[in-house]
Structures are given as C-alpha cells and as structure tokens.
Amino acid sequence: MSKKPLGVDKYGVRKVMRTGDYFADSLGQFSLNIISGLVGQLTYFYTDKVGIAAGAIATMLLICKIIDAFTDIIMGHIVDHTAPGKEKYRPWILRMAIPAAIVIISLFTVPKGWGETMQIGYLLITNVLLSAVIFTAICIPYSSILVVRTNSQEERGNMGIWRAASGYVSGMIIAVAVIPITNALGGNQSAWIKMGAIFGLLIALALFICYLKAKETAIGEGVQAEDIHDDETPVPFGEALKSLFGNKYWVMILIMNFCANISYGISGASGTYYCKWIYGDDNLVAIQGAIGMIPTILGFVAVGPMSKKLGVTKTLRVSFLIGAIGTALRLFNPTHFVYNTTLSCFGTFANIPMMCLMGVMSAMAIDYNEYKYGRRMVATAQSACSFGNKVGSGIGASIIGWCLGLAAYDGLATTVSPAVIQAIYTFSIYIPLILFIILYAFAMRFDLEKRLPEIQKEIAKRN
Template sequence: MAFGKKERPTVDKDGAALVMRKRDYLADFSGQLGLGLMANLVGQLQYFYTDKVGLAVGSVGVVMVIAKVVDALTDIWFGNIIDHSKGGNMKYYKWMLRMAIPAAVITVMMFTVPIQAGQIPAVAYVLVTNLLITAVIYTMIATPFAATMIVRTQSQEERGKMGIFRAVGNYASGMIIAIATIPVTNMLGGTQLAWIKYGAVMALVVLLTLLICYRNGSKAMRKAVEDDAVAAEPEEEPVEFLTAVKCLFGNKYWVIVLMFNLITSISSAIVASSGAYYCKWIFGNDNLVGIVGAVGLLSTFLGFAMSNIIIGKLGVQRTINVGLLGYALFCVIRCFAPANLVVYIGTSLVGSFIQIPLMCLYGVLLAMAVDYNEYKYEKKLVAVSSGAIGFGSKVGNGLGALILALFLMLGSYDSTLTEATSSMRAAIYGFSNYLPIVLNVGMFLIFRGFDLEEKLPAMRAEVAKRHAQKTGE
C-alpha cells in the first residue's frame, strides 16, 4: 500500500462488495445526462409546436398524450423482452450502443416539422416523431439503463450514490435545457430553423454521452464479473408477459414506485413547460426563463452536495415526505404573490432544493421493489420491473402535456396577443402554482404505504437462507 494512503474498503456496512470507482459514477452520470437531454427537449416541444410552428393547442395536447400512452406501454413489454434475452448482466448495456445513433438522428427530426404542408400533415409528423423518440428509441435505452443499477452492484450504499449521480445528470440536463433553450434559439433568430440548429447540437451531445456510458459501463461490468466482485447474473426461467405483469401489480411496493414516478413526472412535465409561459405572460419576457434557471443553479449544487447527508440522516421515507410536503408549502406561498418575480424565484429556489434529495431515490426505490420480487416470487424480474421508471415517467409526461393543454384551452390561450388576458393568467397560475400543491400532497398520502425500508434486512436474510438451502440440496 502506498505511503499516506488509506486502504479502500472492499465491502459496505452490510457486507456487500464495493465495486464502483469514480469513473464508473461519472460514466453513469453521462448516460443519465444524455437520456435527460432527450426527455427535457421533448418537454419543450409543446411551446415549440404552439408558439414557433403554429400548431393548434388542442391538437398538440392530444397528439402528445397519445404518444406518451403508447410509449409507456412499450416500457413493460420491452422490459419483458430483455428479461427473456440471453447475456446475463451484459445484456443491459448492448442496447445503449445499438440506439445511440438513432437517438441523435431523432433528436434533430423532432424540430423539422413540415408546417408548410398544412396542419394535418404537420400534426401527423409530430405524432410519428414523438412515437419514435419516446416509444421506441428512448425506451430501448432507458429501460435497460434503469436495470443496470440493480445488477451493477449489490451494495445499497453504492446504489444510493448511483442514484445521486443519476439525479444530478437528470437535473443537470433539465437545467441545461431550461437555461439555454429559449435564449439560444432567440439568439439564433427565434425561428423554426433556429430550433433545428439547436437540436442538432444537442443531438451530438446525446450521442457522445451515451457512448461514454456504454463503453465504461460494459467494460467495468465485465471486469467486476471476472474478478468475482459481482456475481454473474444467472439466466432466470422466462416468465410469460401477462404473468410478469400480474406479479408486478401484486407487489404493492412496485405499484407505489410506479405511482411515485407517474405523479412526480406529471408535476415535473408541467414545471418544465410552465416556466416559458409564466415568464412570457406574467413577467412579460420569456428570456427570464434562462435567468431564473441560472439563479437556480446555486440551490441545485447545494442540494446535490447535501443529498447524501440528508438521506443518511432522514432515511428514505422521511426524505420523500419532506420533499413532497416542503415543495407543496412553497407553492402555497407563491399563491399569495403570483406576479412577484422575487417571490417566484425565491420559492422556486427553495422548493427545488427541498426536492433534490427525493430525486436521488428513484433507482433506490426500484431496487428495493425488485428485492421484494425475489422475496415474494423468487424471481427478480429486473428489466420488466424497471419499466416502472419509464412507464410512470412517460405517462406522467404525457398527462402533464395534456393537463397543460387543457388549462390553456380553458384559459382561451392565444399566442398572437401582446398581453395576457385575465383568463390566460388564471390558467397559468392554475398549472404553475395550485396544481403542484394537489399533486405533491396526493403523492405524500400514497407513499405512506411504502414501509419496505425497515423490512429489507430481514427479507434479504430470508432470501439468502433459501439460496443456501437450494445449494445444499
């Protein structure tokens, strides 16, 4: 051992092997960043379609929710295909390589809407491209990527750190899109062509980040198996799709994770799109979106820096409770001064900080639900269970887009006006300030049934006992 260096521990407090290195966390971050850029660009499409291309608000809302519903159904179906495929632990990484170039291509195609051909052809093009990017390409990357957290390490400590890095990647992608999209496209001319150029740059970034994640992840996974630091994943006996789905819905913890992703994704989708409308019509300048996002970086960095400490002190259950109720509280405060820019920025900053540790727990919650699968059914159903992440997120994003469109329609939204009407202001306040209160309080009530954190040690001991008995036989 080199002089002055501490020997790195080889196991965590529960005795699970520690296999992750700094570069592994960074590569995992890279993969989530690429996926996040794709997802957050899709989140900007509603504003792009209505205010830059000129599509009807109602048509956009209906098309996007159709795309999201179809997309969500493919997550569990594709997860079942992965569970039936061969290749052990390595099968989860190969899809990232296969779909990296298609992901970059479709990222550009999202913005090449042929509006000159008329509303109907343009709407049809929007439907097809949204189905391709979400139901096909994104799903074929995100579903196995979610599963890699479960097979990459058996250590809850390392899974927690992976969750933080993935949350940072996802949040960073959202901040990049929120801060850069409107100012950069306006600087390029604010036209559809400007958005196409912007999309091309983002496509290259998506391609690079996915390739980095694939190269490091596949190499590290292979080495960990060779060194016996991680057990090679045995090929589970195939489970029929309907049987697998029945098992998942019989696992109340998986259902809660599904609802957790669904509701938080509805809220996130609305927040991601509402900023542009809020700044344009309430404060009179949509370029403020970039400024608000830039100011928010401070609370973001602070939140992620403290996430590990907060989760360690509060535990999973209380971290989520604080995040949900805390965010709802600051939305209540904003309702009392909705047109005050300082209040808007302040409540956004503190609300984001409170929810950041919660964002770090998506993968951890999923891994716990998969452990319960093994305890209850003696099958992990890793990939199909990972569909909870994609299913909830995508249906949530689609419902968020539809809800946003409904609010705008009820508010008689007219993008050609120079000043917002009272009904337009009421609609913007509704989906920006009041709806998040309902969603976060509702999620708090649902999550009270997730008591797996306390039961997990005993469950794992029982599973280990079963394995020992089978080996003895």
C-alpha cells in the same frame, strides 16, 4: 500498479464501483434528460414558433406518451427474454446513440408549407420515434443496470445521486439555455433546428461513453461470480405483471413515479409561459434557471448526508413537505417575480431527493419481488413502472396544452385574456401543490426500507 480494494458497505456487501464508473454511468441519465427536456420545450416551440393550436398539440403529445408507455412493456419483455449468456442491457445504449441524434434534429424540422393536419401527423411520427422507440430502448436497459450493476444499497444510492445530478445538469442546460440561445440565433424555426443538432451530437457522445463503462453484473474486486444471481428463468408476461401488482411496495412506487412525472412534465414547459405572460418577458426563464442552480446544488450536497442520517424514505418525506409548503406560499402573490422565484427554490430543492432516490426505492421493491416470489423480473418491473412514468409525464405535458386550449390561448397573440392567466396559474401552482401532497402521503406509508436488511439476508440464505 493494483487498485486499492473498495471494501464493503455498512451492511457488509462488497463494493464494486469507482468514481469513473459513477461518472460514465451518469451520462446515460444526462442523455435521457436532454431528450425529455427538449420534449418539454416542444409545446412552446409548436405553439409560438410554428403556430399550431395548443389543444391539438396537447392531445397529440398524450397519444405519443400512451404509445410510448406500451412500448416500455414490450421492451421490458424483450430484455428479460434475452437468450442466456448474452448481454441484456448494455448493447441497447450503443445501438440507440446515432438514431437519437438524428430524430432529435427532426423534431424541429416541421414543414412550414404543410397544412395543420399534415403538420400534426409529422409531429406524431417524430415524437413516437423519439419517445416510444429510441428513449424506451435506452431507458429500460439503463434503468435495469442500476439493479444488476451492484448489490450494495450504498452504491445504488450513490448511482442514483450521480444519475440525478448529471440529469439535472442537462435539464438545467435546457431550462437556462434553450430560449436565450434560440432567441440569439434569430428566434425562428431555423434557430431551433441548429440547437437540436448541437444537443443531438452531445447525446450520441455521452451514450457512447456510458456504454464503454457499463457492466452487466456486480462482479468486482472481492466479489465472486457465484454471488451474482441476475440470470433467471424468464417469467411469462402475464404472470410477471400479476406478481408485480401483488407487490404493494412496487404499486406505491408506481403511483409515486406517476405523480412525480406529472410534476416533471409540467415543470419542463410551464416556466416559459409563466415568464412570458405573467412577468412579461420569456427571457426571464434563463434568470430563473440560473437562480434555480442554488437550491439544486444545495439539494445534491444535502441528499447524501440526509439519506445517510434519515434514510431514503424519511429524506423523501421531508423533501415533499418542503415542496408543498413552498408551493402553497406562492398562492399569496403569484405575480411578483422575486417572491415567486425565491419560493420556487424550495420546490426545486424538494425535487432533488426525489430524482436521486426514487430509483433506489424501485430497486428495493425489485428485491422484495425476489423475497416474495423468488424472482426479480428486473426489466419487466422497470418497464411496467416506466409505463406509469411515461403516462404521467405525458399527462403533465398535456395538462399545459389542455389548460391553454380551454382558455382559447393563441401563441401568436400579443396579449392574453384573464382565462389564460388562470390557466397558467393552474398548471404552474395549483396542480404541483396537489402532487406534492399526494407524494408525501404515499411516502408516509412506505415502510420497506427498515425491513430490507432482514429481507436481503433471507434472499442470501435461499441463494
């Protein structure tokens, strides 16, 4: 029995993806967000379970992210220079499945009998292996698949929504489950190792399914091979970077992704400290995570209709404004659990469109590369943008450690000083508020979306 034709989108571009394709593709983001979510929990694990100084951890994590960012550029260069006729993107998803599971477990097997210097060295090696090698070797090809899998902006948007939803589910699993599960298993290092093994196996399975359904081109029902133009002459790396920085839209997305990932890096680890020292119980992080599912679901339900009615850019402007207002209101009573948890829902809701649509905006900028320079440079564009993302998330995670380090935080202490309380407010409220304001300002200046139909017609004429 033949499948029903998929038809075209509102711009007349042929559709190529079905529900099963969206689901399998989204499992790549599910895996990546489990990895980044676990990395976000490492500051708490290293300070409060292993007993390493917060400042040393913050510096180590930033070094890892800087190394990580440079490997993104190397990976983009490798992918874009894959020999013609060979698959560029899909094989990397399969190659990294088993190594990812193994290294995730190693994150938590920090030798207790070693001195702090040796422990820091172990942390550096395992974090570099996971983030700079394995995560990068998955992320760059996987991000590029969104651009080459379909030429339809509607399907790219749907891919972004599915990916964000799947990634957020895995992120919420980390936020809600890690602390209660590890506490139930004894709250010690052994409990965290068992938890790491479970997540490692889950990642390997998800990546394998993603690999099976991934495709390298937009060929599908009614789409001819000659319509696809992903194979292009490799561009020298220096020339590619010069072209990218000449693309003002790509630069704007680079900055927005940088700010967004600082926010993600902070939110991944700040909640546990806030619950433990402001509310007095770190188990409350599970309640916060559960309540956070409400705005998360609402966000995923709303982002499709919002982007269809308002467009991608205006949807982001509205969400950033909501996030800024909700975060600002927390300043009036930062110690009240119900008040802050309620207002945090606005920030959570504001993050959903950003997760869903920033990849779509990146795809727009890559199309603009082709319009302006006659070449897309897909993997290099994604890797260079990911450079900013990695540095941003590294700074976000490190901000927590630096703030705590400046306040002389002791993870094994039973009480904390007023300076530590202010440090927690700084990385939980003040900095996220500033980031929402910056994101809103750049979204107001992004005008590519309304120009895109004309640009794509011009590209089609050239091809």
